[in-house]
Structures are given as structure tokens and as C-alpha cells.
Amino acid sequence: MADEKQRWLPLESNPEVMNKVRKVSRYLIFFVVWSRTLLSRVPVKRPAACNVSQFVKELGMPGSWSYTDVFGLDPELLAMVPQPCVALLLLFPINDKYEQYRKDEEERIKETGQTITPKLYYMRQTIGNACGTIALLHSIANNQESIKPEKALKTFLENTASLDPVERAAYLEKDESIKVAHESSALEGQTETPSRDDEINLHFVALVHKEGELYELDGRKPFPINHGKTTTDSFLEDAAKVCKEFMARDPEELHFTVVALAQTG
16 A cells, blocks of 8 residues: 555656656657747758758768757766767757846856957858747857868858857848748747647757867857866756756746757768
8 A cells, every 4th residue: 555655746746757857758749849930941750950950961961970869968878978079959948037047147247257269160140030040150150170061051160260259140130041041941040839829939049169178169159168177078967057057047938949060870
């Protein structure tokens, strides 16, 4: 009888089960959000990361590189991510709590300063709902030596290499090859959630390793965010810690998902 009572305890009383429920919920929410706006190009049943990979492959991503779903940030789940992994894309909700944090962070960095390598590729976001496309470009542009992009991606990155972040944004506004692919994809922020009555702004940022430092690249911010030292070997674990910090600032929120850029072929 004691076993029966234990079996039917509320989920809230079992932290391990609740953590698993949250992880599954986050992935399912992201899958529905992403696939809803991709009906014209990709079957709904395809995993989220496959949709991203198709988008960039059409633009010139080599077949040996792709985006893969990260099902959790615990060590055993991170171990499932293919290596080398060179970037993480984080999807998270923009709300009043985050906006206040962003404002405080910007003021703090302006006062204390930070080190940014001139080799970092960064661009501002001036196109509405383009945060996903910009996060993709950030993840690829800062790993060109390994990825060796082709076609439209190669042309875009070569033509914007010497431009500043605002000029790169202006160039993107006029780039028809990327614009057409973006408009047909789900690489957008401010996306509708699965609930018909509940809307939430979702936003993408990229986490990359450059010159021994871990950077958060968000086109809405006036500058990149340096999150400290990292290495090629420790990047995935270090970037996962940054993702956990986003989640810890809003522990009741489920709308967090991570996608990794890795060599899979």
C-alpha cells in the first residue's frame, strides 16, 4: 500500500521527474513553434535542427556540417552532441524580466568595459523577425576556417568581412538570396507559441568560441558579450553553462531550446 501511495504522489513532489517533464516540454514547444512556419518547404514531422540545416545547405553550408538538437544541458546529454561542436544557438523568451537584465548588463559593460577580439564577426539586427537568420550567420561566420561555406553564404561573408556591424546589417537587408530563404523559413523571433491564446516573443542568440573567449552574439545588443575563457575542447560545456544562466534567470519558463552546429559527416 505504501508503494501505491508513493506511485501516485503529485509530480511536483518528485524533482527528478519534473526536470524530465520540463526537458521534454521545451523540445516539444520548440518543435511546434518552428514547424508551424515551415509548412511551405519542409514536412512538419522533421526535427527542428533538420529544418535549420536545410535552410543553410541551400545557401552553401557543406554537407559535412549541420545543426543538431541538444536535448539537455546535463553532461550525459551533452555527450550525445557530435564533435567538433563549434556553436550553440539558444532560443529563449523575451519578457520584462529579460529586458531588465539586458538593460542592466549593457550599463554594466559600458562602465567596466570588456575585451572583444577584432577577429570576431558580429552584425546588428535591423530586420524584423530575423534573429534566427542572424544567429545562423554569426555561428557560421565565426567558424569559416573549419566550415568553408560555399555559394551564397561564401559571397555574403566575403562581401561583408570588412564592414562594421551596422553596415553588415544594411547589406543583409539588400541580399536577395538570403532574404528569400529567410522569408520561407522559420528562423524568426516573435513566433507564435503552441497555445492559441498565449503569445510570447522568442529570440535566437549564438554562442561561439573565438580566440580563446566565449562570446554571446545577439543582434539586438549594441555589442557582443564576452563570457570568459574557453577552449575548443571545453566550448560545449562552457556554452551550456551560459545557457543554464539564461534559464536560471527565469526558472518557471519552459520556452528554452538549444541547437548545436557540429561536424556530422
